[in-house]
Amino acid sequence: MNNLRFPYARADLNKNDIKAVLKVLETQYLAQGQVVKKFEEKLKNKFDVSDAIICNSGTAALHSVYRSLGLNNENGIITTPITFLATANAARMCNAPVFFTDVDSKSGLMTPKKLQEAFNRVKFKVKAVVVVHLGGHLCDLEGLSKVAKKYNSFIIEDACHALGALHYGKKNSLIGSCKYSLATTFSFHAIKNITMGEGGAITTNNSNLANKIKLNISHGMIRNKREMINPPKDAPWYYQMKDIGWNYRASEISCALGLSQFKRINKIIEKRDIIANLYKNHLAHNEYISLPKFSNRKYGEGWHLFQLNIDFKKLKVKKQEFIKHLRNHSIGSQVHYIPLVYQPYYSNNEEKKFLIEAATFYNNTISIPMYTGLNKKNVRFIAKVINNFFNITN
Ligand SMILES: Cc1ncc(COP(=O)(O)O)c(C=O)c1O
Structure with missing residues (x-):
């Protein structure tokens, strides 16, 4: 692909991006620092959500949401077959069943009618419907959420293609503001609308879910004494783990690139x-x-x-x-x-x-x-x- 004069995708990189990355290298603070916090704050403000969490891939974002939502062998998802592997794989990482809907043949998008047909046939409990805004084109969020609501299922937006898109409807909103969904996930892979090299993010208005996601992306480690079970007194080094977690954290270097890109x-x-x-x-x-x-x-x-x-x-x-x-x-x-x-x-x-x-x-x-x-x-x-x-x- 790289040898072609016109590859099908290429990152948008400028001098400010390079400067931002160099600045981090000069500070020598390469992980768990201020840049990730700044980036999260920027996303939170832009999408006007209660929580925005950066992680190191769109797959990590999906897996963290699915796991925190409680997907397991009895609680599965409905999603589209016209998506990248990760949308479904992340559910399988939770041992959750996956049911595929058909799509509209022209747009490749899941429609309310196809979703209804899927609910008519699916045999397991559907905890979430994962919609994919393919190519940056938006699904009918209003229609899909109406169908999902009938079955007490949450909508999760896999918006890995749709950063920057604006949803027009009863509620005009940027994709990422979670007006119709429990959570939205993004990928900042090398060829997405903005990039961290590899990276991802989650936005949500559900702080309870956000707290679980934060634990999932950092080993399940709790540092807040008030959340611990019988923490020892006068033990500033102490941390606790109640549930398994992963290392899905993004470095300060990749966050510097992502933040610089996100500004434009x-x-x-x-x-x-x-x-x-x-x-x-x-x-x-x-x-x-x-x-x-x-x-x-x-x-x-x-x-x-x-x-x-x-x-x-x-x-x-x-x-x-x-x-x-x-x-x-x-x-x-x-x-x-x-x-x-x-x-x-x-x-x-x-x-x-x-x-x-x-x-x-x-x-x-x-x-x-x-x-x-x-x-x-x-x-x-x-x-x-x-x-x-x-x-x-x-
Ligand atoms: C629709 C969709 N979902 C999920 C992902 C996974 O993102 P990542 O490659 O950052 O893990 C991608 C990335 O290609 C994607 O296009």
């Missing part, structure tokens, strides 16, 4: 929005391609991905040929995602036969380059190469 999230989203609109201008007349949904309001979408929908079967061309054509012009692409039920680990799933639209989405979808470093000329070039494949001139 609006600018990053604006740039991504401009690129999406340029693609739209250059590709809209191509009758063989369906473009992703466009919000006509600023910040509506997170634009983590720009996914084309092409009916390769109807056109009697192979997706591989299209990918090869792009590669021949040094353009990267990726498929988001292989439905999880196609993975050997999840393949015994009885639901596979019902996931018809997920299969269509998988067959037809391809992600093309989307990152802030693309300029007008680059987008025009990439669109031209795409249109040429279909013998369409720009």
Whole structure:
């Protein structure tokens, strides 16, 4: 991917990011310091939530939420098969059962109707519905939460693609503000909308859940004497552990990078929005391609991905040929995602036969380059190469 002139994704890095990281190195305070606290405070204020917790990956964020919520072999989740492995794997790390819904074949998103169908068939207790804002496009949070509520299930937002997106509805809110969910998780992996190299975060308005999550990301260690069982007197070194926990903490170095990037999230989203609109201008007349949904309001979408929908079967061309054509012009692409039920680990799933639209989405979808470093000329070039494949001139 790195050798291509236009990979499908690339981080947005500037001199301020480098300065911020160097500053931490100069202080020589590399873990559990002030920068992680500052970053958490910044997230908390931006999303107007009671708690924001940084950790070292989106997977750690999901696992910490699931575990703190009490997922186990009797309390499972419903989620989408069109997501990265981690959304479901983190539940399996808690031994929790996972039920996959079908999705809308054009957007790849879980819909209230598909969720209702899943609830009609699922046989275990569903503690949480985990919705994924694929590519930065938002699920119908109002509709989904109505369905989940009927079954006393919580909504968890896997917003690893949707940092910076704004949800319009009865309650206008940034994704991360948890207006319809118990918790929202983010990934700050190298190619996400902002990056810590590797990193993640959780936001919630439930302080009880937040306290459990904080324990989960740091070995289950309690340092507050008031929370301990019979702590000894005059023992300042003393700590206690009542439950197992992990080391999911992020370093000060990665937090410095994340914080520096997070300060310009609006600018990053604006740039991504401009690129999406340029693609739209250059590709809209191509009758063989369906473009992703466009919000006509600023910040509506997170634009983590720009996914084309092409009916390769109807056109009697192979997706591989299209990918090869792009590669021949040094353009990267990726498929988001292989439905999880196609993975050997999840393949015994009885639901596979019902996931018809997920299969269509998988067959037809391809992600093309989307990152802030693309300029007008680059987008025009990439669109031209795409249109040429279909013998369409720009
Ligand atoms: C939708 C989704 N969920 C979860 C994750 C896991 O995040 P991380 O790679 O930071 O562990 C990712 C990252 O690729 C993702 O795209």
